Amino acid sequence: PEQFFQWYIERRVESYCLGESRRLEKFLDSSLDVLYGNILSAVASSTQRVKDRKDQKDKISLWLDEFCRELTELINLPRSDLKGLEHQEITDIEFLSKAMAEALPAMENELREEFAVADLSWFEMKPHTILAEQFLGCWEQCPFCGAVCTNTIWGHDGDHQVLFHRPRALTGGWWDKTDHLVIDICSNLVASKCKFEVADARWIRFKRYRDAGPPFSNWKILPDPSMQAYWKWFVSHFRTEIETWHGKKFQGRGEIPQAWQRITKEEALAELDK
Ligand SMILES: [Zn+2]
Ligand SMILES: [Zn+2]
Known part of the structure; x- marks a missing residue:
């Protein structure tokens, strides 16, 4: 179930970001719009601030200081990355800011072209x-049934638990000495007189399932005679698939009751929404 879940999320994220509406590209585009505007205004305000200062020394590095400070919240632009600029013999601030403003549109276009082929490997x-x-x-x-523990904490304390167990037939549970699948769910079985077999041919009463040791003993399964309509519908609807999958039959004690077969998909799903 975990791998399926990972796989499912990955497919959904892919179709969300890269599907027809190309949300990833739109997202990158709009981020770029914001960034672009901010860089332009950082260029302008740095120029203004440096110009206002009376001391004439090192204007370029002052300008770069200002420029990086303006953008700190927005992008990770280490001041050291711009060291190279200081050594180029630029002394005119106006020239620098003009050069920046001119170079930006070209960069913007280049990025937009890259966005068009953007994917999640980025x-x-x-x-x-x-x-x-x-x-x-x-x-x-x-x-017994393969239902996943509903605890939201990985490696949690205490027993594993699930509100709704499934018919044992889903994991191929069958009645001893027959090829009849078990339609009962774990909560029904722990209330019954039935037994199950564990390794080395030991038979344990469902009522005392914890005696079987781990993993059984790490589960808290409360006796309950009811079963969700969803699973009744499920075994009726996918009867053939389950039978083929496990090479066993819904017969004898595993006969699917008539009433289950009358449950509609809508009824089954409506119950899940509750
Ligand atoms: Zn179970
Ligand atoms: Zn658990």
């Missing part, structure tokens, strides 16, 4: 990774 930290980390919860799966 990002040092991939957007989907950042997003997925926001959702980093517990990924433990119920050892």
